[in-house]
Amino acid sequence: MSMYFLLLICISLVCCCNCQENFVSVIQRLHQLEEELFHNKADMIRVEKRIRNIIDAVKTSLRVELKETIRDQVRETMSEIVQGETFRDTVKSEVVSGLRHVKRGYHQMKRQWHHVSRSLKDFQDETATFHEFVLEKVDLLNGQNTSDTCANDNFRLELELQTSNVSVTELKHDNERLLELNKTCQFKLSQLKTVLSVSVFFEAGDLGNSTSTSPALTKLVATTSPPVMTASLKTPRREEEKNRILIASIWSSTNQQFRQLNLHNGSLSVYPYHNLANVNCIAYLVKTRELLIALYNPYRILASALDTNQMRLLREGVGTYGMAVDDGWGVVFMGIFRPKVSITRMSTLGEDFTTVIDSANYGPPPRQITLDTRRKKIYWCNFKKLFTMTYNGEDLTTLATGSFMFAVTLDQTASVLYYSKGNELMRMTVSSNVSTSVNILDDMPLNMGLYRGIIYYSSFSTDAVLGTVNVTHISEAYSLESKRIKGFLNPYVCLIP
CATH class of the missing domain: 2.120.10.30 (TolB, C-terminal domain)
Structure with a gap:
C-alpha cells in the first residue's frame, strides 16, 4: 500500500513538472505575440504616415491644377471682355465718324442753301432791274410810236424772258435737290442717334455680349422708321401734348x-x-x-x-x-x-x-x-x-x-x-x-x-x-x-x- 502511495506521489510530481514547463512556454508565447503586436502597430503607424503624405501631395497637385484652370478661365473671360470693349469702341468710333460725316454734309447743305438764296436774291434784283427797264421802255414807246423800236424791244423782251425761265427752272431744281438732301441728312442723323442710344444701353446693361448684340444692332438700324424719327426731330411739342x-x-x-x-x-x-x-x-x-x-x-x-x-x-x-x-x-x-x-x-x-x-x-x-x-x-x-x-x-x-x-x-x-x-x-x-x-x-x-x-x-x-x-x-x-x-x-x- 505504501508503495502504491509513493507511486502516486511520483506520478503527481511528474505531472506538476510538466504543467510548469507548459505554463512557462505559454508565457513565453504571449510575450512573443505582444512583441509582434507592437511591431505591427509600428508598421501601421508608418503606413498611415505614408498615406497622409500621399494625400497631402495629391491635394497640393489638385490645388495647383485648379489654380491653373481658374487662371485660364479668367484669361479667357478677360479676353472676351476685351473683345467686347473693342466692339463697343468700334461702334462708338463708327457712330462718331458717321455723325461727323452727317454734320459735314449738313453744313455743306446749309452753304449750298445760302448760295441758292443769294442767287435767288440776285435774280430777284435783276428781275426788278429788268422790270424797271421795261417800264422805261414802255414810257419811251409811249412817246415814240415807232414799229422798229417795238419789234426790237419785243425781241429783247422774249430773250430776257427765256433766260429768266431757264434760271427759274434751275433754281427750282436746286431747291428740290436741297430739300431731298435735307431729308436724307435728317434721316441718317436720326438713325445714328438711335444706334448710339442702343450702344449705350448695351454698354450699361447686361443684355448680352458682343457676339450676340451685333445682329440685333444691325436689325435695329434696318428697322428704324424714318417718318417717325424725322417727325420727332422736326415737329415741336404742342402745348396740349404736355x-x-x-x-x-x-x-x-x-x-x-x-x-x-x-x-x-x-x-x-x-x-x-x-x-x-x-x-x-x-x-x-x-x-x-x-x-x-x-x-x-x-x-x-x-x-x-x-x-x-x-x-x-x-x-x-x-x-x-x-x-x-x-x-x-x-x-x-x-x-x-x-x-x-x-x-x-x-x-x-x-x-x-x-x-x-x-x-x-x-x-x-x-x-x-x-x-x-x-x-x-x-x-x-x-x-x-x-x-x-x-x-x-x-x-x-x-x-x-x-x-x-x-x-x-x-x-x-x-x-x-x-x-x-x-x-x-x-x-x-x-x-x-x-x-x-x-x-x-x-x-x-x-x-x-x-x-x-x-x-x-x-x-x-x-x-x-x-x-x-x-x-x-x-x-x-x-x-x-x-x-x-x-x-x-x-x-x-x-x-x-
Missing part, C-alpha cells in the same frame, strides 16, 4: 375710346386716336414718343406713335397686366402671365425678349410694376405681396404682404414707395422698408402714377373713377376732384409728360 394722362378702359369686350386728362386745367377730354377693345395695360416711351399697348384675345403688344392711329406689332402671344420703361437703357420690363408667369424684359423695339425671374412659385401673376432707374431696381405687386429685386433678378425681397395689392409707384427723388392694400394707400421709405398708412381711399386702386407730388389712381367700379391724392402735403385737400368716367370699366392710367 402734362396729360391717357386713360384706357381695360378688359372691355367692346371698343372704347381712350380718354385724356389735361393736368394744367384738370379737364377731361376724348383722346381721338385710339378706339380699342381687350386692353390689358398701356405704357409710354419718352424718347421715341410712342405708346405701348398690351391686348388680349389675341395676346400681343403693339406700339403706336403718340397722337396717331398707326400701330405696329412688337410681340405676339404675350399677356401682361403691367409694363414699365427705362428710357435711359431702352428697356421695357413686364409682369407677364403668358406664356408663363414671370418678370420679363425686352428692348423698346420688341427684341431681346428675356425672362428675368420665374415668379410662378411666389403667388399670383404680377400686376402693376414700377422701376427705380437710379438704383436699377424693380418693384411690383401680385395681389398678395409687394416684391423688389435688381434688374438682373438678384436680391429678391418681399417688402410687404396683404390682400388686394394691385398698384405701386415710386418717388425716386424722395426714395419713397407708395402702394395699395385694399382701399388703403400705404407709404414705405426705401431705405428702411417701414410702411405707414397715408389715406383711406373711396375706391380700391387698380393702378396709379405719381406726378409732382400728386398720385393719380384708377379704381375698380362700374363707372370708372380717376382719383387724386396730394402726398406732398397730406393735410391739404385734393388738388383735383376725383372724376367719374361714365361707361368706362376698370380704367388704366398712363402719364404723358
Whole structure:
C-alpha cells in the first residue's frame, strides 16, 4: 500500500513538472505575440504616415491644377471682355465718324442753301432791274410810236424772258435737290442717334455680349422708321401734348375710346386716336414718343406713335397686366402671365425678349410694376405681396404682404414707395422698408402714377373713377376732384409728360 502511495506521489510530481514547463512556454508565447503586436502597430503607424503624405501631395497637385484652370478661365473671360470693349469702341468710333460725316454734309447743305438764296436774291434784283427797264421802255414807246423800236424791244423782251425761265427752272431744281438732301441728312442723323442710344444701353446693361448684340444692332438700324424719327426731330411739342394722362378702359369686350386728362386745367377730354377693345395695360416711351399697348384675345403688344392711329406689332402671344420703361437703357420690363408667369424684359423695339425671374412659385401673376432707374431696381405687386429685386433678378425681397395689392409707384427723388392694400394707400421709405398708412381711399386702386407730388389712381367700379391724392402735403385737400368716367370699366392710367 505504501508503495502504491509513493507511486502516486511520483506520478503527481511528474505531472506538476510538466504543467510548469507548459505554463512557462505559454508565457513565453504571449510575450512573443505582444512583441509582434507592437511591431505591427509600428508598421501601421508608418503606413498611415505614408498615406497622409500621399494625400497631402495629391491635394497640393489638385490645388495647383485648379489654380491653373481658374487662371485660364479668367484669361479667357478677360479676353472676351476685351473683345467686347473693342466692339463697343468700334461702334462708338463708327457712330462718331458717321455723325461727323452727317454734320459735314449738313453744313455743306446749309452753304449750298445760302448760295441758292443769294442767287435767288440776285435774280430777284435783276428781275426788278429788268422790270424797271421795261417800264422805261414802255414810257419811251409811249412817246415814240415807232414799229422798229417795238419789234426790237419785243425781241429783247422774249430773250430776257427765256433766260429768266431757264434760271427759274434751275433754281427750282436746286431747291428740290436741297430739300431731298435735307431729308436724307435728317434721316441718317436720326438713325445714328438711335444706334448710339442702343450702344449705350448695351454698354450699361447686361443684355448680352458682343457676339450676340451685333445682329440685333444691325436689325435695329434696318428697322428704324424714318417718318417717325424725322417727325420727332422736326415737329415741336404742342402745348396740349404736355402734362396729360391717357386713360384706357381695360378688359372691355367692346371698343372704347381712350380718354385724356389735361393736368394744367384738370379737364377731361376724348383722346381721338385710339378706339380699342381687350386692353390689358398701356405704357409710354419718352424718347421715341410712342405708346405701348398690351391686348388680349389675341395676346400681343403693339406700339403706336403718340397722337396717331398707326400701330405696329412688337410681340405676339404675350399677356401682361403691367409694363414699365427705362428710357435711359431702352428697356421695357413686364409682369407677364403668358406664356408663363414671370418678370420679363425686352428692348423698346420688341427684341431681346428675356425672362428675368420665374415668379410662378411666389403667388399670383404680377400686376402693376414700377422701376427705380437710379438704383436699377424693380418693384411690383401680385395681389398678395409687394416684391423688389435688381434688374438682373438678384436680391429678391418681399417688402410687404396683404390682400388686394394691385398698384405701386415710386418717388425716386424722395426714395419713397407708395402702394395699395385694399382701399388703403400705404407709404414705405426705401431705405428702411417701414410702411405707414397715408389715406383711406373711396375706391380700391387698380393702378396709379405719381406726378409732382400728386398720385393719380384708377379704381375698380362700374363707372370708372380717376382719383387724386396730394402726398406732398397730406393735410391739404385734393388738388383735383376725383372724376367719374361714365361707361368706362376698370380704367388704366398712363402719364404723358
